[in-house]
Amino acid sequence: MNRPHRFRPGQILSHVILLFLAFLFMFPFYVMIVTSVRSPAELFVPEFRWLPESFTGLRYYIQAVADIPALTFLKNGVLISGGILIVQLLTAIPCAYALAKFEFRGRDLLFALVLFSLTVPIQAPALPLFLGLNAIGAIDTYFAAMVPFFLSVFAIFLFRQTFRTYPDEIIQAARLDGMSEWAILWTVVVPGCLPSVAAFSIFSVTAHWNDLYWPMVVIRSNDLMTPPLGLAFFADSESGANYGALMAMATILTAPLMIGFLLAQRHFIRGITMTGVK
Amino acid sequence: MTAAVQLRNISKSFGETQTLRDVSLAIRPGEFMSLVGPSGCGKSTLLRILAGLAPQSGGTISIDGTGIDHLPPSARDIAMVFQSYALYPHMTVRQNIATPLRMRRLPAPARLPGIGRLWPGQRSKHNGIDQAVIDAARLVEIEPMLDRRPAALSGGQRQRVALARAIVRHPRVFLMDEPLSNLDARLRVTMRAEIAALHRRLGATFVYVTHDQVEAMTMSDRVAVMMDGEIVQCASPAQLYGNPRDLRVARFIGSPEIATISSDELIAENGGFAPVLPRDPVTVAFRPEAVLLSPAADHLEIPATLERIEQLGPELLVFLRLGSGTRLSARAAAGRIPLSAEGQSLSAWLPARGFMLFDANGRRLDAPHIREFADAG
Amino acid sequence: MPADLTQSVSISRAPRRLGAILSPRIAYGLAAPSVLLLVLTVMAPIMMMILLSFTSYKFGETGIEWIGIGNYAQLFGDRTFRRALWNTFAYVLMVAPASVLLGLFLAVLIDGLSKGQRFYRLIFFLPVTATVVAMAMVWKYLLHGTIGPFNLLLQSLGLPSLDVFGGRDLALAGLAAINIWSLAGFNMVLFAAGLTAVPEDLYEAAAMDGMDSKFDRFLNVTLPLLGPVTMFVIVTSTITAFKVFDTVAVITHGGPRGATDVLLYTTYLEGFSYFRMGSAAAMTVVFLAIMMVFAWIQARVLDRKVHYR
Numbered sequence: 001m002n003r004p005h006r007f008r009p010g011q012i013l014s015h016v017i018l019l020f021l022a023f024l025f026m027f028p029f030y031v032m033i034v035t036s037v038r039s040p041a042e043l044f045v046p047e048f049r050w051l052p053e054s055f056t057g058l059r060y061y062i063q064a065v066a067d068i069p070a071l072t073f074l075k076n077g078v079l080i081s082g083g084i085l086i087v088q089l090l091t092a093i094p095c096a097y098a099l100a101k102f103e104f105r106g107r108d109l110l111f112a113l114v115l116f117s118l119t120v121p122i123q124a125p126a127l128p129l130f131l132g133l134n135a136i137g138a139i140d141t142y143f144a145a146m147v148p149f150f151l152s153v154f155a156i157f158l159f160r161q162t163f164r165t166y167p168d169e170i171i172q173a174a175r176l177d178g179m180s181e182w183a184i185l186w187t188v189v190v191p192g193c194l195p196s197v198a199a200f201s202i203f204s205v206t207a208h209w210n211d212l213y214w215p216m217v218v219i220r221s222n223d224l225m226t227p228p229l230g231l232a233f234f235a236d237s238e239s240g241a242n243y244g245a246l247m248a249m250a251t252i253l254t255a256p257l258m259i260g261f262l263l264a265q266r267h268f269i270r271g272i273t274m275t276g277v278k
Numbered sequence: 279m280t281a282a283v284q285l286r287n288i289s290k291s292f293g294e295t296q297t298l299r300d301v302s303l304a305i306r307p308g309e310f311m312s313l314v315g316p317s318g319c320g321k322s323t324l325l326r327i328l329a330g331l332a333p334q335s336g337g338t339i340s341i342d343g344t345g346i347d348h349l350p351p352s353a354r355d356i357a358m359v360f361q362s363y364a365l366y367p368h369m370t371v372r373q374n375i376a377t378p379l380r381m382r383r384l385p386a387p388a389r390l391p392g393i394g395r396l397w398p399g400q401r402s403k404h405n406g407i408d409q410a411v412i413d414a415a416r417l418v419e420i421e422p423m424l425d426r427r428p429a430a431l432s433g434g435q436r437q438r439v440a441l442a443r444a445i446v447r448h449p450r451v452f453l454m455d456e457p458l459s460n461l462d463a464r465l466r467v468t469m470r471a472e473i474a475a476l477h478r479r480l481g482a483t484f485v486y487v488t489h490d491q492v493e494a495m496t497m498s499d500r501v502a503v504m505m506d507g508e509i510v511q512c513a514s515p516a517q518l519y520g521n522p523r524d525l526r527v528a529r530f531i532g533s534p535e536i537a538t539i540s541s542d543e544l545i546a547e548n549g550g551f552a553p554v555l556p557r558d559p560v561t562v563a564f565r566p567e568a569v570l571l572s573p574a575a576d577h578l579e580i581p582a583t584l585e586r587i588e589q590l591g592p593e594l595l596v597f598l599r600l601g602s603g604t605r606l607s608a609r610a611a612a613g614r615i616p617l618s619a620e621g622q623s624l625s626a627w628l629p630a631r632g633f634m635l636f637d638a639n640g641r642r643l644d645a646p647h648i649r650e651f652a653d654a655g
Numbered sequence: 656m657p658a659d660l661t662q663s664v665s666i667s668r669a670p671r672r673l674g675a676i677l678s679p680r681i682a683y684g685l686a687a688p689s690v691l692l693l694v695l696t697v698m699a700p701i702m703m704m705i706l707l708s709f710t711s712y713k714f715g716e717t718g719i720e721w722i723g724i725g726n727y728a729q730l731f732g733d734r735t736f737r738r739a740l741w742n743t744f745a746y747v748l749m750v751a752p753a754s755v756l757l758g759l760f761l762a763v764l765i766d767g768l769s770k771g772q773r774f775y776r777l778i779f780f781l782p783v784t785a786t787v788v789a790m791a792m793v794w795k796y797l798l799h800g801t802i803g804p805f806n807l808l809l810q811s812l813g814l815p816s817l818d819v820f821g822g823r824d825l826a827l828a829g830l831a832a833i834n835i836w837s838l839a840g841f842n843m844v845l846f847a848a849g850l851t852a853v854p855e856d857l858y859e860a861a862a863m864d865g866m867d868s869k870f871d872r873f874l875n876v877t878l879p880l881l882g883p884v885t886m887f888v889i890v891t892s893t894i895t896a897f898k899v900f901d902t903v904a905v906i907t908h909g910g911p912r913g914a915t916d917v918l919l920y921t922t923y924l925e926g927f928s929y930f931r932m933g934s935a936a937a938m939t940v941v942f943l944a945i946m947m948v949f950a951w952i953q954a955r956v957l958d959r960k961v962h963y964r
């Protein structure tokens with residue numbers, strides 16, 4: 001698009017500045033990958049080399065997968081963030097539908113509570129949740145890692161806004177056809193609002209894949225650790241000497257989201273920025 | 279104050295597509311010139327080139343004989359009113375109107391938003407600007423709204439603010455790009471009169487873009503009709519109506535649309551047309567006024583079917599259809615003609631001379647002998 | 656005619672009645688699971704947490720003693736907590752302005768490009784998607800005092816090396832740098848949306864009004880129009896920075912000698928390492944109160960967003 005009257009510093013100057021910043025922004029990724037394929041001896045020479053002298057290939061990757069349970073962490077990441085997402089969708093969508101398309105006593109109160117809860121981060125109810133989970137003996141289970149996130153007030157809020165714009169006539173037509181509300185919701189309304197569902201799913205999975213705080217509170221055993229927790233735990237226990245393996249593991253655990261992002265940039269950007277709050 | 283504007287052979291291409299082709303136009307000092315044409319024909323593009331907002335691909339522009347092609351928009355002494363009004367939403371009406379003067383009269387540090395007022399030594403300039411803003415606002419009757427934001431104004435009021443922002447500079451030339459198209463029909467008629475009055479009061483040169491031929495015809499000294507990136511004809515409204523040089527112009531100007539019938543069909547309907555029409559096939563065009571529903575001298579009768587009648591109060595628009603499906607419309611005084619059911623057969627009388635003839639390319643063939651009619655209308 | 660009228664009225668009202676006929680119990684049924692979860696995982700825990708903050712409860716002990724505002728009184732006398740609070744604010748003061756300005760800078764520069772907009776947006780957004788913990792590892796190595804590539808680069812340029820996370824002076828700034836890096840792209844996208852919302856006409860009007868230089872137009876049109884977006888970005892960046900936890904937990908553990916002790920990390924240690932639930936709850940209440948202030952400002956800002964048309 002030709003937009004001559006916008007503020008446009010010289011194109012070349014802009015490119016120079018942006019390329020320099022892009023280099024700075026990408027440098028950590030570069031270091032992560034290059035360190036994961038170079039021999040440990042090279043790390044201790046007092047000079048930064050752009051390319052590995054001796055290429056270790058996939059050695060550290062194999063080590064990360066074989067010795068350290070990187071695959072287990074990945075699996076836990078998938079199970080936990082997937083489990084959270086499914087329950088979030090199953091609970092938030094009906095609630096949002098009720099808020100958007102029904103009139104019932106207490107609706108405004110419920111919506112006010114939803115708005116209030118939007119501002120409450122997980123750290124606020126953490127202590128009592130921990131005590132409660134401990135009381136029922138659920139600490140160090142998948143359930144414990146997921147349960148505080150089963151309710152997403154953000155999902156309720158978002159889907160309510162989306163459903164409100166969904167035409168009443170279609171819903172009424174479906175009612176006249178004799179469909180149950182449940183069937184209308186899942187087979188008529190939700191398929192019409194898939195972009196919102198997709199954006200929220202990306203937001204939710206990204207947030208819980210990357211979360212460190214709550215797993216750190218409730219997960220103890222290695223084979224239940226999520227990627228961030230596993231990585232943090234591994235880094236501490238190895239006391240940082242084995243950079244190659246550490247970087248290989250960091251690469252493996254970051255890869256799923258990064259690949260997802262590269263494949264569906266627009267959706268990711270929409271999903272992640274739609275809250276305005278990470 | 280007033281200025282003549284000369285556009286010579288202006289052309290403009292966006293990549294492969296040529297939007298303007300060799301447009302030349304001489305606008306006289308103090309003239310109200312309208313550019314009219316269907317949307318997409320390049321009117322806005324031409325106006326923006328004139329304003330300096332976009333460079334032309336070829337051709338030159340001069341004001342009072344001096345080339346202005348090298349000048350930035352602000353140095354051309356031209357003001358522009360945009361279709362969307364383009365008011366600064368974060369400024370009050372007063373600040374909006376003052377902006378062109380602030381930018382011109384104040385030194386850079388004093389123009390800074392907010393803190394600029396603190397820059398010393400600008401008192402008298404500020405006072406001058408404040409007074410000019412009030413004067414301009416008074417002229418378009420928005421003085422009571424000076425401290426509102428544009429969001430708190432109605433469409434018509436925003437339009438006035440945009441006008442005031444243009445007036446306040448006392449430019450030599452005013453450009454307006456479809457300034458009334460976002461208003462409702464009533465307001466449009468009022469504003470039409472007001473803009474015309476403003477033009478008379480200011481005496482500046484106005485270039486007015488619109489796709490609405492009624493607007494162009496009612497307000498302008500002259501109208502330039504644009505089609506597909508070219509000016510097809512530039513003439514007074516009466517000339518355009520009565521003496522169009524091109525079938526496209528004839529069709530575009532006037533409502534209901536001019537009726538066109540091929541000479542062959544006309545002759546087939548009434549052999550009396552054979553002697554008065556050229557031998558080669560041409561297109562004959564009749565304005566609704568030329569079509570009569572009762573016999574008259576120098577008119578020939580053709581059979582038609584009544585399709586529809588529109589009551590306009592004192593007069594009627596009668597829409598007819600010929601045997602081959604060709605449509606024809608007539609203007610008749612109400613009550614003069616006994617009309618009944620639609621689908622009724624009747625006769626129309628078409629003039630046997632004084633009609634407009636166009637060749638196969640839509641070019642006018644018969645120009646001269648229609649003059650009297652044109653000047654009368 | 657009157658018959659017609661009533662008929663059309665009843666037709667237009669019929670569908671609405673259909674909605675009203677439905678028993679509200681359906682709505683309650685739809686909302687019930689969420690309401691249950693809302694009570695169990697948000698409302699009740701927050702109440703409990705507030706109650707807890709007035710007790711001396713320690714995890715693992717059976718007794719629970721009501722001590723009124725004792726925890727709060729103690730907190731504000733506690734040097735560790737005051738330092739954590741101070742560090743958090745210092746951290747926010749570094750991260751929020753820098754990430755906002757950098758985001759704005761990137762958005763404006765990229766918006767002016769005729770080629771490569773997508774490419775740059777992709778690059779600068781990449782850190783937003785990256786797992787913070789993994790990238791924290793990378794940054795820790797990158798800024799390592801002796802073998803970190805950053806220091807090796809400095810040395811090769813003949814500059815003294817910096818032990819960012821080894822000393823008290825730079826540790827917090829180092830963490831802030833990471834957050835700025837991961838937040839700038841996020842803010843960039845928000846600003847980019849704001850920029851595309853500025854109508855082109857306005858720039859043309861500005862050019863006509865005498866704003867000849869791009870800089871004039873930027874100052875008088877772009878910036879004021881981005882005002883509401885900017886406020887929004889500032890508040891969200893502040894909230895994000897305020898919740899810093901991961902990098903502290905992974906890189907510095909609050910060290911060296913408390914230099915990077917921040918509110919959430921201190922609270923975490925108090926509650927889940929030392930199991931002093933009562934005082935951890937009081938800290939959480941302070942944290943939540945500050946969050947509520949931010950949220951209130953954010954709501955006000957969102958309201959204002961509507962103002963310019």
Ligand SMILES: Nc1ncnc2c1ncn2[C@@H]1O[C@H](COP(=O)(O)OP(=O)(O)O)[C@@H](O)[C@H]1O
Pocket residue numbers: 002292297315316317318319320321322323324
């Ligand atoms: N910046 C541009 N880039 C490409 N094509 C353009 C641009 N501006 C206008 N055009 C094209 O030029 C033609 C004329 O546009 P315009 O002058 O806006 O028409 P009008 O104002 O008469 O409706 C249109 O077909 C439009 O698509």
Ligand SMILES: [Mg+2]
Pocket residue numbers: 321322323455456
């Ligand atoms: Mg136009």
